[in-house]
Amino acid sequence: MKLGGRKISDKWLGVLAILLALLFWQAIASLVVRNTFILPSPVDVVTAFLTLVRGGTLLRDIGVSLLHFGIGLGSALLIGIPIGIAMGWFRGVDAFLDPVIEIIRPIPPLAWIPFAIVWFGLTNASAGFVIFIGAVFPILINTYSGFRGIPRIFVEAGKMLGCTRNGTLIRYIAFPSALPQIAAGIRIASGVGWMCLVAAELFGVSKFGLGQKLWFFYNLHQMDSVVVYMLLLGMIGLFFDWLFRYYIDRHFLKWRSGEVA
Amino acid sequence: MGDLVIRNLTRSFVRDDGELLTAIEKIDLTIRQKEFICVLGPSGCGKTTFLRMIAGLDQATSGEIMLDGEQIQGPNPKIGIVFQEYSLFPWRNVIDNVAFGLEMQGIGREERYRIAHQYLDLVGLSQFSQSYPSELSGGMKQRVAVARALALEPVVLLMDEPFGALDAQTRNLLQKELLEIWQKTKKTIIFVTHSVDEAVFLGDRLVVLTSRPGRICEVIPIDLIRPRDRTSIEFAQLRRQVLDLIAQPKCSLQ
Structure with missing residues (x-):
């Protein structure tokens, strides 16, 4: 019972910290800075939020950003997983592709923005491309190392049970065995991709979007609305991370218990 | 034979x-x-x-x-084999481990579960058919491995x-x-x-x-x-x- 009670008080401690931070922020903003352009107060932000809910385009912004994110993450999955599998399973493919990938991988995703515009124009696909660059490597690398780390005993047991071709070995042995690591890669990729979103929407690919509106309100000098969009970006990112973690825990805990995750 | x-x-x-x-x-x-x-x-x-x-x-x-x-x-x-190390597939529950070889041979779901249950019965672990390998003791894992090898009737x-x-x-x-x-x-x-x-x-x-x-x-x-x-x-x-x-x-x- 003591343990349960302690857990509850821990939770309240966190809530208390948030309240104190808000109070501190409000005090600094309204007593020290006294300039909503340099530092809007929590009250300003809430007011701006309510105005945006009534007359703004919050839902459309979220929708468009999710579209960009979906294009980026979706294509990263479609390209990263097969390449990661091929490199992890066939030594020749690994030796062939590794140098190229190692040269491209350290280039920051945002450095691709000029080519995103040149190749895709000011379209949703262009923003999706920048997010794709950010998301594809964590997925590829994790798939690759997941395949590299498959215990030999599983492959041999599979062979003895009639699973002898590369195709069936990959499908029935290697892929399920590597899946926890692939899922962890997707979770990292979704985090990186979401971080690329603001920059991807910076150069005017769409009239809506959380990142687009962030820059839009910055240009209008409405910093309270900028904070609203900042917080929304953070919360949606947190939600995705929580969703992936929940899915991974639920799906893999039953067979990975006892292993170091 | x-x-x-x-x-x-x-x-x-x-x-x-x-x-x-x-x-x-x-x-x-x-x-x-x-x-x-x-x-x-x-x-x-x-x-x-x-x-x-x-x-x-x-x-x-x-x-x-x-x-x-x-x-x-x-x-x-x-030829069937039981390895020294635990070789059950951790992502499959016990019955799907035992039925794995039959699945690879393209035997239908009902038939392979019937055969798998028969061999699970032989090693005395019928009541654990839905468990995952991580939930079993070392001895139980090797029993399942024996059932898995035998299910293909080597x-x-x-x-x-x-x-x-x-x-x-x-x-x-x-x-x-x-x-x-x-x-x-x-x-x-x-x-x-x-x-x-x-x-x-x-x-x-x-x-x-x-x-x-x-x-x-x-x-x-x-x-x-x-x-x-x-x-x-x-x-x-x-x-x-x-x-x-x-x-x-x-x-x-x-």
Whole structure:
């Protein structure tokens, strides 16, 4: 019972910290800075939020950003997983592709923005491309190392049970065995991709979007609305991370218990 | 079905420094169907290499292995194996592990579950069909591994120190269960172990290997009546005979 009670008080401690931070922020903003352009107060932000809910385009912004994110993450999955599998399973493919990938991988995703515009124009696909660059490597690398780390005993047991071709070995042995690591890669990729979103929407690919509106309100000098969009970006990112973690825990805990995750 | 003829079997590896290492040298052995053979030898004597070649997981450098007149080229559904390490697929529950080989053969869901349940029953784990391997004890995992190997109805069952990682009590229990299964299913069993006690308790014949390179030192028939009593005088005498043999220079390190 003591343990349960302690857990509850821990939770309240966190809530208390948030309240104190808000109070501190409000005090600094309204007593020290006294300039909503340099530092809007929590009250300003809430007011701006309510105005945006009534007359703004919050839902459309979220929708468009999710579209960009979906294009980026979706294509990263479609390209990263097969390449990661091929490199992890066939030594020749690994030796062939590794140098190229190692040269491209350290280039920051945002450095691709000029080519995103040149190749895709000011379209949703262009923003999706920048997010794709950010998301594809964590997925590829994790798939690759997941395949590299498959215990030999599983492959041999599979062979003895009639699973002898590369195709069936990959499908029935290697892929399920590597899946926890692939899922962890997707979770990292979704985090990186979401971080690329603001920059991807910076150069005017769409009239809506959380990142687009962030820059839009910055240009209008409405910093309270900028904070609203900042917080929304953070919360949606947190939600995705929580969703992936929940899915991974639920799906893999039953067979990975006892292993170091 | 289940006759194994091994002729002049040799396996050597080239080490990284270029030196040739012979793991198995000129093994000749004929195993009759339904026989229970125990392969006994010190660690590193090539027992596992020997077993892997019969399984088709490793290629012989020279010599041949014939199963019922056919040469073994690679993994073969007529030969099942139980590994020393836990080899159950952790992402599949117990019943789907046992049914795996049948699934690979394209047998329908209902039929393969029926067969899998039958073998799970044989090892006494029917009530754990929905459990995941991580929820099972070491002894239970190896029982499921036996059921998984048997579900494909192989004629030969290879076992590579399958009870090596288990505690003594569980080990003795599983040995008894294995003998019951062997008597019910009548497979040819080749059982690798480094325990003299285990070998004398289980085998019809005992193949003693030398170490580095692994050659047959002696083949000892164990003609104790079954069920065998570990505490009987005859059992103790046979154990001593084998232990003495292993200690002799011709069977120990060269």
